[in-house]
Amino acid sequence: MIMNYLGKTYKNGECVVRQGDAGSCMYVVQYGKLEVIRENDGETVHLRTLNAGDIFGEMALFQREKRSATVRAIGEAQVLTVDKRILLRRIKEDPLIALNMMEMLCQRIQSLTQRTHN
DSSP states (O other): OOOOSSEEEEEETTTEEEETTOOOEEEEEEEEEEEEEEETTTTEEEEEETTTOEOTTTHHHHOOOOSSSSSEEEEEEEEEEHHHHHHHHHHOOOOOHHHHHHHHHHHHHHHHHHHTOO
């Protein structure tokens, strides 16, 4: 089966977003793996690994803050960019998208809360 992807291909170690950059879109991992890292006082902290189907950068659509972490490819990865206009149109067509995003954000918050209390 041949898969046709619309996103951009990133090579091993290539950054999709950098901590501190302005953001105006979110991303969907189409294939491959990415790592989310954060620089804290000169130390690099691995936050999580993203796989096909995962989304990231969604906070940039709802807040006007800079990127909170760097996301870079582990091996080759294909990533689709989604701007706010497209996301809102898709949510209007299928409100379950918004529900799924809220569920994913709640899971992230719960995971971060557990990590900070252990």
